[in-house]
Amino acid sequence: MLIIADENIPRSIIESLRLLEVEVIYIYDQFRGIDDFSIINLAKQKTNAIILTEDKDFGEWIFSHHVAGISVIFLRYHFSELSEITSVLIKLISEKQNNLLNKFTTVTPTKIRTRDLF
Numbered sequence: 001m002l003i004i005a006d007e008n009i010p011r012s013i014i015e016s017l018r019l020l021e022v023e024v025i026y027i028y029d030q031f032r033g034i035d036d037f038s039i040i041n042l043a044k045q046k047t048n049a050i051i052l053t054e055d056k057d058f059g060e061w062i063f064s065h066h067v068a069g070i071s072v073i074f075l076r077y078h079f080s081e082l083s084e085i086t087s088v089l090i091k092l093i094s095e096k097q098n099n100l101l102n103k104f105t106t107v108t109p110t111k112i113r114t115r116d117l118f
Helices: 011-019 036-045 057-063 079-099
Strands: 002-005 023-026 049-053 072-075 103-107 112-116
Touching: 002 011, 002 036, 011 023, 011 079, 036 049, 036 057, 057 072, 057 103, 072 079, 079 103
Parallel strands: 002 023, 002 049, 049 072, 072 103
Antiparallel strands: 103 112
């Protein structure tokens, strides 16, 4: 599994993922300033890539514009909940990484909701 982390993801989350030995492409470090559609195209070029974002526009790309062939984990939390969201995300990826492909997964500190994508 490969995580393509959007620029808006805090570095502490990136570091936690890397401690799990998850391969991460961090847009902030490698492709700073690219638009959402370029991130989508990058994800489509990679095998088993999941976009990790706090940007609800990716949901619009998928559900309104019918962009197919990507997987997304969308984080929703307040900055004061950074520790909690990190723990929930790490647990989710540790336990279900193979079940996150072809899905739009919304993660909050208290809830995980997954929608299949076709």
